[in-house]
Amino acid sequence: MTSVRKNIKDKVLIVGAGPAGISAALELNRRGIPFEIVEKNKVGGLARNANLIRNFPAFPDGISGMKLSDLLNKQMKRHSIKVINGIATEIECTDGKIVAKISGKQMTFDAAIISTGTIFRKAGFPGEDEIFAAKKLFYEIADADFSSFKNFIVIGGGDVAFDYAISVAEAGKSVSILLRNEPKCINFLRKNAEKYGIKLFPQTVVDRAKLDNGKILISTRSGKKHTADCIIIAVGRTADMLCLKNLDEIEIFPDGSTSAEKIFFAGDVLHPDVRQVGIAVGDGIRAACNVAKFFK
Numbered sequence: 001m002t003s004v005r006k007n008i009k010d011k012v013l014i015v016g017a018g019p020a021g022i023s024a025a026l027e028l029n030r031r032g033i034p035f036e037i038v039e040k041n042k043v044g045g046l047a048r049n050a051n052l053i054r055n056f057p058a059f060p061d062g063i064s065g066m067k068l069s070d071l072l073n074k075q076m077k078r079h080s081i082k083v084i085n086g087i088a089t090e091i092e093c094t095d096g097k098i099v100a101k102i103s104g105k106q107m108t109f110d111a112a113i114i115s116t117g118t119i120f121r122k123a124g125f126p127g128e129d130e131i132f133a134a135k136k137l138f139y140e141i142a143d144a145d146f147s148s149f150k151n152f153i154v155i156g157g158g159d160v161a162f163d164y165a166i167s168v169a170e171a172g173k174s175v176s177i178l179l180r181n182e183p184k185c186i187n188f189l190r191k192n193a194e195k196y197g198i199k200l201f202p203q204t205v206v207d208r209a210k211l212d213n214g215k216i217l218i219s220t221r222s223g224k225k226h227t228a229d230c231i232i233i234a235v236g237r238t239a240d241m242l243c244l245k246n247l248d249e250i251e252i253f254p255d256g257s258t259s260a261e262k263i264f265f266a267g268d269v270l271h272p273d274v275r276q277v278g279i280a281v282g283d284g285i286r287a288a289c290n291v292a293k294f295f296k
């Protein structure tokens with residue numbers, strides 16, 4: 001239990017221990033406001049996938065997503081903040097309370113900070129689900145075991161697709177990127193991809209893919225075929241609101257406050273098209289400050 005000040009009755013639920021949820025937790029802890037923070041996967045969230053984060057202040061040489069996540073974890077431990085390893089579901093506002101299920105167990109809170117980040121989008125071609133089930137297709141790479149694969153195809157044209165391709169190339173694997181249009185990534189990633197000899201196939205739309213003797217055969221709309229041992233898909237992400245129940249009508253304001261006064265949003269879930277660690281951190285701190293104001 002993450003009980004910070006036991007004599008205070010108002011308690012906050014933080015859902016998600018990515019940069020936004022962790023920042024909210026650190027700020028609530030600093031203010032002595034009790035809370036529970038729940039994470040269904042690992043502390044650090046999506047950032048664990050990042051090859052090199054160069055735009056987060058105080059790291060002059062940049063920092064890998066894994067290292068940043070380790071530091072965030074360390075900082076939480078330093079403040080004796082324990083993360084509940086579980087999934088929050090069915091969060092709703094009833095009778096002036098926040099009711100949630102934490103890994104199936106019903107709990108009641110006085111406010112909630114939703115910092116659940118985003119969920120991947122599927123590319124949508126026939127064969128995608130079968131190859132995913134065979135553990136030869138991934139949407140995030142942080143926990144993917146692809147040590148046995150040699151040839152990779154990344155599908156997508158933005159920063160995340162290029163970042164994944166660079167991580168794979170750095171692991172000594174051969175990698176190509178199939179892009180529907182032209183690259184949409186920042187110049188730094190494009191240059192790095194060139195440096196690693198990553199092959200780009202612009203104007204390429206995947207028609208279907210199938211497994212054949214352990215290999216993946218990819219057919220494209222232009223008729224060109226590709227083979228790979230593993231596919232990584234990065235074609236966009238959407239806000240993860242799956243933990244909410246009966247809150248379809250909720251109005252979310254740009255600062256993360258909502259029409260359901262006791263619920264606050266922070267991080268990528270609030271602006272899934274602008275995904276940045278620095279913004280998520282700021283959002284998390286702001287959500288905690290707004291909760292503190294609300295409790296006054």
Ligand SMILES: Cc1cc2nc3c(=O)[nH]c(=O)nc-3n(C[C@H](O)[C@H](O)[C@H](O)COP(=O)(O)OP(=O)(O)OC[C@H]3O[C@@H](n4cnc5c(N)ncnc54)[C@H](O)[C@@H]3O)c2cc1C
Nearest residue numbers: 016018019020040045046047050088117267268275276277
């Ligand atoms: C490859 C890649 C490279 C990137 N590079 C950069 C970069 O260079 N610079 C930069 O600023 N940003 C970068 N980002 C973006 C950055 O990782 C995100 O903006 C940041 O992680 C968002 O933080 P967050 O806390 O809002 O969400 P997330 O990090 O997504 O964390 C949300 C957490 O909530 C958990 N969760 C969701 N639902 C539940 C539930 N119901 N119950 C319990 N837990 C739940 C998830 O498991 C997750 O851990 C990159 C992202 C990727 C994928």
